[in-house]
Amino acid sequence: MTAIDSKTEFDFIVVGGGTAGCAVAGRLAENPSVKILVIEAGIGNPGDVDAITTPARAFELRDSKYDWAYKTTMIDRPEYTRVEKPNTRGKALGGSSCLNYYTWIPGSAATFDDWAAYGGDEWTWEGCREYLYKPATYHDDKKHFSPELSYIGSKGGPIPVSHSDLIPEVAGFRDALTNAWLSKGGVLTDDVHGGTMRGLWKCTNSIYDGKRSSSWMYLVGKPNVVVLSKTNSKRLLFDEDENSNKNKVVVKGVEVIGADGEPYSFFAKREVIVSSGVFESPKLLMLSGIGPRAALAQFGIEAVVDSGHVGQNLLDHPILPHVFRLKDGYGLDKHLLRAGLEKDAAVSAYRWKNKGPLTSGLLELVGLPRIDDRLARIPEYAAAKAANGGLDPFGPAGQPHFEIDFVPMFSDAFQWHIPTPAAAQGDSYLTVIVDLLRPLSKTGTVTLNSTDPLEQPKISLNFFADDLDIVAMREGVRWVDDVLTTGTGMRDIIEEDYPWPMPRSSDEAMNKMILERSQTGFHPCGTLRLGNDIGQGVVDSKLRVFGVENLRVIDASVIPVIPDCRIQNSVYMIGEKGADIIKAAYPDLYA
Numbered sequence: 001m002t003a004i005d006s007k008t009e010f011d012f013i014v015v016g017g018g019t020a021g022c023a024v025a026g027r028l029a030e031n032p033s034v035k036i037l038v039i040e041a042g043i044g045n046p047g048d049v050d051a052i053t054t055p056a057r058a059f060e061l062r063d064s065k066y067d068w069a070y071k072t073t074m075i076d077r078p079e080y081t082r083v084e085k086p087n088t089r090g091k092a093l094g095g096s097s098c099l100n101y102y103t104w105i106p107g108s109a110a111t112f113d114d115w116a117a118y119g120g121d122e123w124t125w126e127g128c129r130e131y132l133y134k135p136a137t138y139h140d141d142k143k144h145f146s147p148e149l150s151y152i153g154s155k156g157g158p159i160p161v162s163h164s165d166l167i168p169e170v171a172g173f174r175d176a177l178t179n180a181w182l183s184k185g186g187v188l189t190d191d192v193h194g195g196t197m198r199g200l201w202k203c204t205n206s207i208y209d210g211k212r213s214s215s216w217m218y219l220v221g222k223p224n225v226v227v228l229s230k231t232n233s234k235r236l237l238f239d240e241d242e243n244s245n246k247n248k249v250v251v252k253g254v255e256v257i258g259a260d261g262e263p264y265s266f267f268a269k270r271e272v273i274v275s276s277g278v279f280e281s282p283k284l285l286m287l288s289g290i291g292p293r294a295a296l297a298q299f300g301i302e303a304v305v306d307s308g309h310v311g312q313n314l315l316d317h318p319i320l321p322h323v324f325r326l327k328d329g330y331g332l333d334k335h336l337l338r339a340g341l342e343k344d345a346a347v348s349a350y351r352w353k354n355k356g357p358l359t360s361g362l363l364e365l366v367g368l369p370r371i372d373d374r375l376a377r378i379p380e381y382a383a384a385k386a387a388n389g390g391l392d393p394f395g396p397a398g399q400p401h402f403e404i405d406f407v408p409m410f411s412d413a414f415q416w417h418i419p420t421p422a423a424a425q426g427d428s429y430l431t432v433i434v435d436l437l438r439p440l441s442k443t444g445t446v447t448l449n450s451t452d453p454l455e456q457p458k459i460s461l462n463f464f465a466d467d468l469d470i471v472a473m474r475e476g477v478r479w480v481d482d483v484l485t486t487g488t489g490m491r492d493i494i495e496e497d498y499p500w501p502m503p504r505s506s507d508e509a510m511n512k513m514i515l516e517r518s519q520t521g522f523h524p525c526g527t528l529r530l531g532n533d534i535g536q537g538v539v540d541s542k543l544r545v546f547g548v549e550n551l552r553v554i555d556a557s558v559i560p561v562i563p564d565c566r567i568q569n570s571v572y573m574i575g576e577k578g579a580d581i582i583k584a585a586y587p588d589l590y591a
């Protein structure tokens, strides 16, 4: 199948070469004599794929061959259920860092401090902070921003990040939005990285010099990492002798399905690290007999470890995308979406000069507001706040209520049921994405669909199970709608809703719209969360799986409380911190 065979011995095996997996593998490989195997289901050369490396082509990747494209139950209320496909996850070396929308943002300090109830004192803002900055190298070649911002990436991390390019084609839109935001009393910020996030932010992106930055960059120049691409994990292999002699469960390797469809087994002298992401990591544990006993029994799987939280506690941000038609000349649609002179010019500028609209991450401006005044007027909210001891249930420590993304173009990645407008329908659009950051609904689940390792697990996000989440989303949508339609500057360039009017004046119709049109913010996490013990979570503070030796989980699955923003920076942090935890456990390798 490849140059390696099953007899090759590795110190560590990382199952899933995604965002966190590559970070872990790359850091463990800093000792050149340590051998690491990375098992990756997707392609191994994402750096050669233009659609992946070109920033403004990110939306094209949804439902492509690089997308796991999961079927997902978004909403499962007594009176209304909605199942959708595709829920995007990256299938390539670098994982979802090859398909994501670039925003580089850590989250509020207070929300990380909430992790301590699950992970102990090491998992707080202060315990995570250095690792949030360690992955990146910050660039500001044009010297547009304060030199102090270099603190977000000054230690030579492999991921180049920079502020949005602020491309001239949408300068008019940016000015209008900025003025509208200010006219409503909002503030502006360039820095959300210090533990407080508030205002309209010229966002930092995992983009530099016109190219996407992804986690495979951790592996560049590391010949002691072997990547087995197009290879799916099948199950973990246990050390039967150790297990029967000493009455313990020890993992020694992994069985995979190779690119040729044949099974192969690989063994780790030290540890296996599962980094297959929030949906596949719990699936692999369950297929290997680590999970809730009764749920495993339904598939004839004997529980090696009865671990009740495996696949539970799925968190994500619900979003509500809405589209406006803008006055001609304010959007990027004709530069990026439609065939014609402007698109030809954009392609040429990118090809020959590495410049132009294709270098844009498209989410140039991101808003992080609180909407206390508006919420306070809603009786259900006031009652919930009173019942919460007077603390705001959506941001008890002053966290922002929403992340609002402003994409100056029609974006089908957020609105896949709405047809892309034709040229005759106007040349400029705005997609506004309102992302509820700390939803109250009961968490979702990932369970098995079958014992076939190639079959998708069953995913239920359980969005809007709590009515108060609908109320908060509704008021958030109304709040931003007011900024856009009545704020100075924006009100002059907004033409109309697309494709149908928003039912602004009716609570009932707004609630219905939210149930029918909301989507995932693409930030699922929590399915193998940190815990003080097996009654609370799946991994301990050192990311070791409870009840099993030589096995850790290092990816978005371990997050116990969802960060109040997009989460790639947190996932890289987990990879970096996890690698340091492993290094500390093997002083003979990493003295």
Ligand SMILES: Cc1cc2nc3c(=O)[nH]c(=O)nc-3n(C[C@H](O)[C@H](O)[C@H](O)COP(=O)(O)OP(=O)(O)OC[C@H]3O[C@@H](n4cnc5c(N)ncnc54)[C@H](O)[C@@H]3O)c2cc1C
Pocket (backbone or CB within 6 Å): 015, 016, 017, 018, 019, 020, 021, 039, 040, 041, 042, 088, 089, 090, 091, 092, 093, 094, 095, 096, 097, 099, 100, 101, 102, 103, 104, 105, 231, 232, 233, 234, 275, 276, 277, 278, 280, 281, 522, 523, 524, 554, 555, 556, 557, 566, 567, 568, 569, 571
């Ligand atoms: C469309 C999209 C947009 C996003 N936008 C942003 C954004 O703008 N900003 C932000 O901060 N975050 C964003 N995110 C979220 C962020 O990118 C993810 O949370 C993060 O990358 C997840 O990292 P991970 O290591 O947990 O999983 P992944 O990076 O998904 O890695 C899992 C890896 O395991 C591999 N794998 C899975 N199953 C198997 C198997 N059975 N065998 C072998 N290999 C397997 C996968 O192919 C993948 O490479 C976005 C995500 C998506 C999908």
